[in-house]
Amino acid sequence: DAKTTQPPSMDCAEGRAANLPCNHSTISGNEYVYWYRQIHSQGPQYIIHGLKNNETNEMASLIITEDRKSSTLILPHATLRDTAVYYCIVRVGTSGTYKYIFGTGTRLKVLA
């Protein structure tokens, strides 16, 4: 019942930009897109989130298409420590009952 689809795996050369795509074609108008990553089996780490505008922080950039049916997480200069499973998540629900629906994620391997 995940609302997102992601490629199962990707490789990226160290120092290059990593572009991780996500499809969320059934997203509703008020549902946010969140990105987390999970390194080894640690707890998921928050990266970034957005509704319709592109967002940037110290970790990454989030590009959301105008129709909001897909988005791309960009790690501008990938390092070996960015090797992880990256989850694109749609936050569903209504005020006071929001929750995350995780998909299966993309396993990103950064290569030296």
Added chain:
Amino acid sequence: NAGVMQNPRHLVRRRGQEARLRCSPMKGHSHVYWYRQLPEEGLKFMVYLQKENIIDESGMPKERFSAEFPKEGPSILRIQQVVRGDSAAYFCASSPQGGETQYFGPGTRLLVL
């Protein structure tokens, strides 16, 4: 500001025993979420609690599983009469308000023998 804390980090139980997993949210956070992760899978939502209230338990198995978040103390996820299929990593997350960004703890790895 300490992050979300979970204990124990590892828990081994024999079939039929009870497992109690504890989660202390970040300071100032009053909303707690529990997730379960099976090997090589994504996280599955289990339950969402606010202090003394269960907001959404749609992901909780109907039997043997319960959760609480009392006015004082940590949130507790309780699994009675554990079976081998309960072996998984259980993650807790907290947020200051419902719907705001969730911050995850390190997880509890439950192994049922």
